Amino acid sequence: MKLALHSRKLETERSKFLIDSIQDILNRVEFELIISDALAPYLEKVAPEMYAQLSVFSTTEELRGVDFMISIGGDGTLLQALTYVQELEIPIVGVNAGRLGFLASIQRENFSNTLDSLINGYYSIDERTMLGLVSDREDLFGGIKFGLNEFTILKRDTSSMIVVHTYLNGEYLNSYWADGLIVSTPSGSTGYSLSVGGPVVIPGSENFIISPVCPHNLNVRPLIVSDQSVISFEIEGRSKNFLVSLDSRSEAVDATIELAVKKCAFKAKLVSIGGGDKFLETLRKKLNWGLDNRN
Template identity: 45%
Template sequence: MKKVAIYGQSYSISAEKELKILLEVLQENNIVSFIEKKFYNLLVKANSLDKKYPTFSHFNDLNNSFDVLFTLGGDGTILRAVTYIRDLGIPILGINTGRLGFLATINKKTIKESVALILEGEYSIQERTLLTIKTSPETNAFSELNFALNEVTIARKNTTSMIGVETSLNNEYLTNYWADGLIIATPTGSTGYSLSCNGPVISPDSKNLVITPIAPHNLNARPMVISDETKIELTINSREKDFLISLDSRITSVSKNTKVFIEKAPFTVKSMIPNNQSFLQTLRTKLLWGEDTRNETNL
């Protein structure tokens, strides 16, 4: 490892202590660190750095000479960091200074240990599926960033009335979901918004997507797991003239006569996992799976 990028929240330096630990470890190993410019300016203003660092502020400032992009924050920080990486293939390693942290799995108390494992080659790379969308008629809202790591969500706007989301899979009609909206989630996103709407947990290496209705009115509507090779077409019926489309944390308003086409993106995001972490360990820790005194002897 010779060169890394570091991304954090540009409005908060709550991870100041963790950043200093990370920079110290990287410096000890003669690794060049680039810090995202807005985050860097915030740190400089707070006198949190002891020297100058090179910065990046755009997708074009990064390339495949970077060995990894560290994020400091929660899962939302990683979702924003993906917009810098796009299809460059730079692995992401998330240090969790937020709350739940399914993507940012490195505990802030184990930064030195985890980085040491990375430097020793004790890690694995997970290829994480993304979704991409097209609309008809076309909208310019997602012209450059028409991909999502977690999910694409269709939701009602400016109304308390449900919307109808007519759904077809590979050009075959499935059903019309009458609900507050519909989530199309990747395995990565299965532990996000979809999970809160009773969607299933899907292993990150699964070749699947999940369709999860949001508060459906037809009570027999249930989340559905499909192949990630499926092409999805959505047509929205609403009393209002607009509805909302969100790609992870990016959201736009779209006319109700717009068709939405969703499919697997032609590239993946690489997630770097030190050997002291695993998805199953994360499930036990974050979702409190197995929190039963009868299981104590098995942990």
Template identity: 50%
Template sequence: MKIAIHGRNFPESARPYIQSMFDELAKRQVEVIISAGYREFLDNASVAHYSQITYTIEEGVLEADFIFSLGGDGTLLDAVTHVGPRQIPIVGINIGRLGFLATVAPNSVRLMIDALYNGQFSIDERTLVGVRSTPDIFGNLPFGLNDFTITRTQTSSMITVHSYLDGEFLNSYWADGIIISTPSGSTGYSLSCGGPVLLPQTNNFIITPISPHNLNVRPMIVMDSCQLAFEVESRSGNFLAALDSRSFTVDTSARISVQKETFVARLVKLSDDNFLNTLRSKLNWGWDIRN
């Protein structure tokens, strides 16, 4: 078995679990490849990882049976870009905070490795949002798992986002911006702006305005088979375009289209991993002294 590993810095309390993971992989003689930046961090943190093979963020993971993401949901979003169209299954180990996507607890890592060896897991295929633009904004990584956003820059006033659905005019959003969210991203930025929660396998996108000045507009759900297009007006002549955690300042002359990406992110789910349980535990849904 060959496993790629990517992560970020971790609290001291997580060190024993991470060391235990590498010890278990070494005992099973697993071939391990580590992202270059994370290997440097592990070396400085004195974690024995035994791997001599690294990959760079630019080249990504070329070949592996799984990629382990050690961190929070942001780290897993990074791992999605490292895998891209190769669709290597991603195991999210939650050493972060909330963890909607990274659901494996640090103290369950050995059990997780056993499950991978014994085939006791399933693959959850998640839709990605794809962005195409003129001029090109996101280079070789024009896709994201959570959302694509258009927002005003910090120094600009409200912007106007002219939006089109399959070539037909939809609306002009006078707002701080607009979010195009996948079902996976429905529990993120979109939710904080009043958007609905979607089950992961729902074949939809959510269009969520950010602080709209036209108060009668509300979040809207559309089929993910449609194509969205956007033109932006701003007094500053520019705006911010963000795809998950990657953001760029863009001139208002840019033309942007958004659609479902042609490939998916494949997340590993263990037997006790259930989205509804995650909602209740992470968002305290149903928390009531009467229950």
């Protein structure tokens, strides 16, 4: 079984967990391991003998034939792993060595058991819808124009609010006078969208959430639409430059750019270990649902 592993530089305690995890994989004859070019320089520095045993991948094409991608870190690390996987839809094992971890839901103390589950086939695949960005700028985001969590349009720095004219399948929806606008997937509903008042949406609901950031009109509220919709935008404001982002990747654009989002042609596949709905379990744990100081 061939594994690819992606991680980033971690704090001292978590760095030890990363090294121990790689060694655990190398000790098992069932696995062949390759590591990402983002991890390679760090591993070469802290564990040169281990690094010498491994091959490095840097492109999606080099991942062909890989059975699982292991992401060790937080949700941001998992989102980076997806930029490597892209249309190959390699299942991602998200191991939480970070803090919150809605996407990277496997706890690090369970890592060795997780490897056993992969060997024995005791896992399930959770398919998640992603957003695809359509733009007249082919070089935007280095050509990696998709995101698992959200697409965002924001004003720059301290400039005045912007107006985002928004269309749903070509039909005029609204002009959002705001600091920005978020289009989120159900997976991203627990992220940036939630922080501006958007609803939590269960993965698999086949929806997008349109949420304004600090809207000027207080009667403007988040809106849930079908993920079969094409959502397009025209931006205007006193400043001629704006920020657009896909998950954690941001770029500056000007008002002449054409932008639209729709359901991505491929999905993110997240590995789940054990039974039950891990999303609901994570919600209860991370958002402290059902807890009360009186108890």
